[in-house]
Amino acid sequence: MPSQPTPPSPSSEPVRVTPAPVALPEPWADSRITVVVPTYDEAENLPVLVGQLMALDLPRLRVVVVDDNSPDGTGEVADKLAVDFPGRVGVIHRTRKDGLGRAYVAGMTRALAEGADFVAQMDADLSHPVGYVPQLLGTLRSTNAGVVIGSRYVPGGSLSEQWGLSRRLLSGWANAYVKTVLSMPVRDVTAGFKVWRAPALEVLDLASIESTGYAFQVEMHYRAYRRGQKLVEVPIHFEDRVVGQSKLDGAVALEAALRPLRLRRAERTHRRR
Ligand SMILES: Nc1nc2c(ncn2[C@@H]2O[C@H](COP(=O)(O)OP(=O)(O)OP(=O)(O)O)[C@@H](O)[C@H]2O)c(=O)[nH]1
Ligand SMILES: [Mg+2]
DSSP states (O other), X not given: OOOOOOOOOTTSSOOOOSSOOOOOOHHHHTOOEEEEEEESXXXXXXXHHHHHHHHSSOTTOEEEEEEOOOTTSHHHHHHHHHHHSTTTEEEEEOSSOOOHHHHHHHHHHHHHHTTOSEEEEXXXXXXXXXXXXXXXXXXXXXXXXXEEEXXXXXXXXXXXXXXXXXXXXXXXXXXXXXXXXXXXXXSOTTOOOEEEEHHHHHTTOGGGOOOOSTHHHHHHHHHHHHTTOOEEEEEOEEOOOSSSOOOOOHHHHHHHHHHHHHHHHHHHHHHHO
């Protein structure tokens, strides 16, 4: 097993958060927001992410890590972070790799049960810059949106320069495909960096979500849209993962391709009834 990185202690040097976070007015900064982070082999990235989240000027922000028994020891790293940041970091340990979608359902269900008013979702690999969190939350609080999406594909949004042409084409194609099949007014339909209002999340009936992998993001957007919720997009710069490997495999890609067709069929059947 590779050696495990030690999470930074809460008293170590000041943590740099990028982009520089906007300051929210007092009642909003005091929001009960829980960030759900699914992890599989993110032992090096997780302490950096959690350290940055804890450094935000959001004193009631909590983190729920959902780890699938990562071989690199991410679960133990998460437990250590829970000790370092008492009452602010929780960990759900699952016994095996069971997909990002199911991990999110478990984490979001816990966040709602623990009384969060806002639930954020972020990848652990530092692709989603922490500095945008206050801005996404502030946008949610100042609009009647059910969810605010950190978007790569609205004006002002951008992709890491590290992303090669094939990656850009795949992402652009996947977005165009999903939009054509599901006719959703969302520019970044596969986005994974979001903040939900708790009541908006509750009515989506998380327990019945079927997607296990990346199609989860699309299914969540589609459900919210079909239930008449407002989806607002805020531009972000999407970073490439710093260390570790992507978990995108054939099964996940196949589900991502087929799920939109199933969602559309289910919706049409439902309407005919
Ligand atoms: N708990 C859990 N987390 C997962 C699983 N699959 C992926 N993740 C996590 O979900 C997040 C997104 O996965 P990534 O591998 O970064 O997917 P990606 O962003 O499409 O791929 P890269 O750009 O290459 O990083 C990361 O935090 C992963 O650790 C899973 O089966 N279980
Ligand atoms: Mg990633």
